[in-house]
Amino acid sequence: SQQGEEDPQALSIQEGENATMNCSYKTSINNLQWYRQNSGRGLVHLILIRSNEREKHSGRLRVTLDTSKKSSSLLITASRAADTASYFCATADTGRRALTFGSGTRLQVQP
């Protein structure tokens, strides 16, 4: 069953705007990761945040993690048309090797 729920399911913004996606999960985790998928192909790893971290940055990406609320957010600043893709959060649950993926957010950036 799906551990992570993401919202919104779909997001459409203009180039230059910021995009925020949220992820909630249910179990205890070691870390939370965000992945990007273009056109239903292989996923690409974006960023990993450990359970003892609250915020992390990588280029135009900013990830927050609130373990008390079991939630995370991914912010993409100054979006570009090339950011159009589906974004998935994935949790590394305590005691389990495989990742559990959220339901995903489809982001459309209009040029």
Add this chain to the structure above:
Amino acid sequence: SAVISQKPSRDICQRGTSLTIQCQVDSQVTMMFWYRQQPGQSLTLIATANQGSEATYESGFVIDKFPISRPNLTFSTLTVSNMSPEDSSIYLCSVEETLGGGEKLFFGSGTQLSVL
């Protein structure tokens, strides 16, 4: 980072037939994972494949339907057996590498399977 070659990239198959998907990694890895992504859905783990041992299947997936081979540390196959239209999905292999406090996954480009 690992480079994964997955093939075929897509196939259209008839009901009742089987398809074997191959996944080749450019480095030796301990664990390989096979995921399924049904249309418009997220990824669901099918099984974990370790070299030299039986694959570990997730709830809802069985070896008779999805036999997996892992003959060495760089290669694995997933077979989708006795296919039905409900098996139409993207199938993805992945490997993990340790990075900055956790294991992250590298994915093959996926196999888009359509069953008629």
